[in-house]
Amino acid sequence: RAARLAAKAPLTFPSVPPNTLDTVVVPNGYDWSPLMSWGDPVLPGAPTFGIDRQSAAAQAQQFGYNNDFTALLPLDGDDDRGLLVCNHEYTNEELMFRGWTGASTPEQARIAMAAHGMSVVEVERVGRTGEWRRTARGRRAHNRRIHVGTPFRLTGPAAGSELVRTTADPEGTTVLGTLNNCAGGVTPWGTVLSGEENFNQYFGVSEAVTDAEQVAALSRYGLPSAVTSTSRRFEEVDARFDISREPNEVNRFGWVVEVDPYEPDAAPVKHTALGRFKHEGANVRIAADGRAVAYMGDDERFDYLYKFVSRKTFRKGSSAAARRHNKTLLEDGDLYVAQLTGDSPAAEIDGTGTLPSDGAFDGTGRWLPLVLDGESMVPGFTVEEVLVHTRLAADALGRRADGTVDVRQAPTKMDRPEDVEPNPVNGKVYVALTNNTQRGTTGRPGVDEANPRTANRHGQVLELTERRGDAAADRFTWMLFVVAGDPADAGTWFGGFDKSQVSPISCPDNVAFDGAGNLWISTDGNALGANDGLFAVAVAGPERGHLKQFATVPVGAECCGPWITEDQRTVLIAVQHPGEIDGASVDNPLSTFPYGDMPRPTVCTIWRKAPGVKRVGA
Ligand code: FEO
Ligand code: CA
Ligand code: CA
Ligand code: CA
DSSP states (O other), rough: HHHHHHHHHHOOOOOOOOOOOOOOOOOOOOOEEEEETTTBBOTTTTTOOOOSOOHHHHHTTOSSSSSEEEEEEETTEEEEEEEEEEEEOOOHHHHHHOOOSSSHHHHHHHHHHHHHHEEEEEEETTTTOEEEEOSSOOOOOOOOOEEETSSSEEEEETSSGGOOOOOOOTTEEEOOOOOOOEEEEEEETSSSEEEEEOGGGOOOBSOOOOOHHHHHHHTTTTTTOOOOOOSSOOHHHHHGGBBBTTGGGGGGGEEEEHHHHHHTTSOOOEEGGGOSBBBOOOEEEEESSSSEEEEEBBSSSEEEEEEEEEEEEEESSHHHHHHHHHTTTSSEEEEEEEEEEEOGGGGGOBBOOOTTTTSEEEEEEEEEEEEETEEEESTTTTHHHHHHHHHHHHHHTTBBBBSOGGGGGSOOEOOOOEEEEEEEETOOEEEEEOOTTTSSTTTTTOOBBBOOOOOOOOOOEEEEEEEEGGOSEEEEEEEEEEBBBTTSSOOETTTTTGGGGGGOBBBBBEEEEOOTOOOOEEEOOOOOOOOOEEEOOOOOSSTOOEEEEEOOOOOOEEEEEEOTTTSSSSEEEEEEEEEOTTTTTTOOOOOOOOOOOSSSEEEEEEEOOTTOOTTTOO
16 A cells, blocks of 8 residues: 555655755755744734844744744644644744854743744745634634743543642642744544653752762753753743752653644643653554554653553544543553664674665564553562653663663664654654664674664654554564665665765754655754755655755754645744854844844745646655
8 A cells, every 4th residue: 555655645846956955945846935034923912023022022922942843733623723732842042132242141041941942833824825824813712832930631541640740839739831842743532642851951959968878869861960050041930940849840851742733722731641751742643452562762862752552542533522532542551662673694784884684774673561450560669660761661671680681672772763753654653763873882882783884974764554554563673774875975875766866964863754654754963064854755666766956944943744635735844043043143044044134933835836736855
């Protein structure tokens, strides 16, 4: 089926060549336009943006900074209306505030707090094209800003536990705000999942932490224990961001959050059953028996790939009762971490990216349970501890009493798992492993068949096939689909396709699929010297591996989103942190995207101009 669909929707667009232009470049025959930029009004009555007229109150009503995950969802069955849902991962104070010198004032800190989080924005089609714009007036009932002050309900086994109780929330059930929301996904029941990633950077320490166990837990998440003040200074305006004063607040970030964009008054939730780590995002597939399976990456060098399998099963249909039930699926279930084993002799994985003699970086894998049937599977950890200190629990699998590790029982340390997403057409799961410049370097873990390059600068995309195609299986096979880099480099691989015809790609980050199951990959941190961008590649049929660049983003930016609308007529990209370059500031902007004056993170739509052709990728 996948091959048939792919053949019906070939990626025939002319590739965009690598470049360093300060704009978005799309293929000949396509056009693009900005849809929402930092500061654009979201809530009715929001003030117009101005660099010199910022306030926390204004920002809380305007589009936030650094958009990452992006979705355009259907609204009221009307082809010409939609809901844009977008994450605001972090802030670039040096590009937001004139004269910023490395430490925010209290008002700047409050503005940055309001610029984080998520936005829901009603949008409408422009004419009969694939272009979209913000709905200017009226009919904006769904518009919503979620930021550091928005109450979230904690769900699942760790909700209410001692590990998440604070002075302001002695019950341990309500958290204010979400931080560093990176990638995400749309569930089969129409809600949006978003990963809280590098939450560690928002916490300071006023008095050194000395308890050894607490120091170890902080350190494993990159959190400070020595006296530290952050450049954003959240800890100055809100004591909960000072670990010395509120030690459990850190345990209330690092979760997958779920937002229902169709119910603007419903409190968003944080699901503790999905574990706490530097969540890139989460994407759900329904298993053969109806359970919901969420695939997740922990984006850190040498961290792990995870999946959650719900206890209850998915109810079909869009009735209020079915939606209400489905919104509880991620509250209760099993949590697993991945172990990948190569099938080639270790001696053949030489660190250069040269394929082993069987012609593939591939092998088998197991999902190792951390929590199963409500019980902890990790000796020495309660269920609550597994969920709050998930990285430490995963590290403990296979660890012997003498501290050595039995690799046959341990999860596999990966090259920074970013977006992990099941392909709705072929059911295989695609994992963006963005890079790992420390792989195989002194004192760090060496190469293995799934992470086969020393000092890996360009990353790889792994294709995972669950046993019998069942998302709830505990065994799988895997192979590297793309070993990224300059195709002229011998250590690269594009699914076996003729490398003279593919585009160079580096640092795969977010992924998405079009209706034919073609894989779309956006990049962050291109180590080949050109700007980041968006790529598309068939995963089935004779074109499998024919990767082509579809768009490039401005200087200093990473490319996020991506999202292909259900009608296949529009690609959304999020231009995140344009102009994020050493030495750049408001008064020395090194990008002026998109309006020619200063850099503003911006979600863009891209569409095919040719009349009659209604599918992007053609
Ligand atoms: Fe926010 Fe892992 O990228
Ligand atoms: Ca092999
Ligand atoms: Ca990312
Ligand atoms: Ca990224």
